[in-house]
Amino acid sequence: MKSVLEEYKCGKVRLVTMLEDSDDPVVKTVQPSFKTDRKWKVTEAIDEANECLKMKEVIGQTQTDRKGLGSSSVKWWSKTKGKEKRDMIIDEVRQKEDFKRIQKTVQQPQQGQWMNWDSGIERSLIWKDIWQMAPLRISSLIRSVYDLLPSNANLVRWGKKDDSTCPLCHSRRQTTEHVLSSCKVALPQGRYTWRHNKVLQELASVISTAKR
Structure with a gap:
């Protein structure tokens, strides 16, 4: 962009x-x-x-x-x-x-953390794609890059909450990274792969139906 x-x-x-x-x-x-x-x-x-x-x-x-x-x-x-x-x-x-x-x-120590990404996959966005997106989706996409989503860690930083602990594992701060990929409770529950697995289930159902 x-x-x-x-x-x-x-x-x-x-x-x-x-x-x-x-x-x-x-x-x-x-x-x-x-x-x-x-x-x-x-x-x-x-x-x-x-x-x-x-x-x-x-x-x-x-x-x-x-x-x-x-x-x-x-x-x-x-x-x-x-x-x-x-x-x-x-x-x-x-x-x-x-x-x-x-x-x-x-x-900007908070918003500039994306400059330390070594293995991040670049996503090319053009203005046409942005105009077709819902406003909330655009807001979430931009805030996720700059680590400004309302996680408990950010809410404590902004003075909105007093506790930054993750409500699931109760052992680490609930940062954006923790929510998306690091929670030890969400991982075994299959929360990170739930949508992907649902797509695979639909594909498996279609293939099994076609074989009959």
Whole structure:
């Protein structure tokens, strides 16, 4: 799911760079005024992106992931032009917006716990899917990611309750993780696999009926 603010900024950057790189000399010399937020100027964002791309070329290719050396190709600023250069500027603006989001997230110890997930499965959401979801489902999905569901541990943190103990096992704090996968009473009762088992029962019933 993409940020609306990020798409707004990239759209402005794309428009300005297309006018500046136009083959028409009249269009290229025109300097229209672009209405943006007072805290963000599109021309300043483009200049900053250009400087960052030039600096990256001076530094050279660096490794930022676990892939082997030479496994990815690099586009250099000085050797690109036209649409390819515009795309590099837009990607640089996106990276800056992503860095701002990460910077804000690491300052939130509760909502930013998702950054410590190593084995989490990424779920791709688009705005079309969100518009088709029920409001309560969207709320539950977002709050589960940021660990803001009304578990006993969170209710104690918010001053709504005095006891954070799990009402089933009475041995551990009832956090979101505990409710979803760690309760020693819910596990043997089959609560975690109940819906999955019900689906399998229906499939087994259909298959057995078809064999008769």
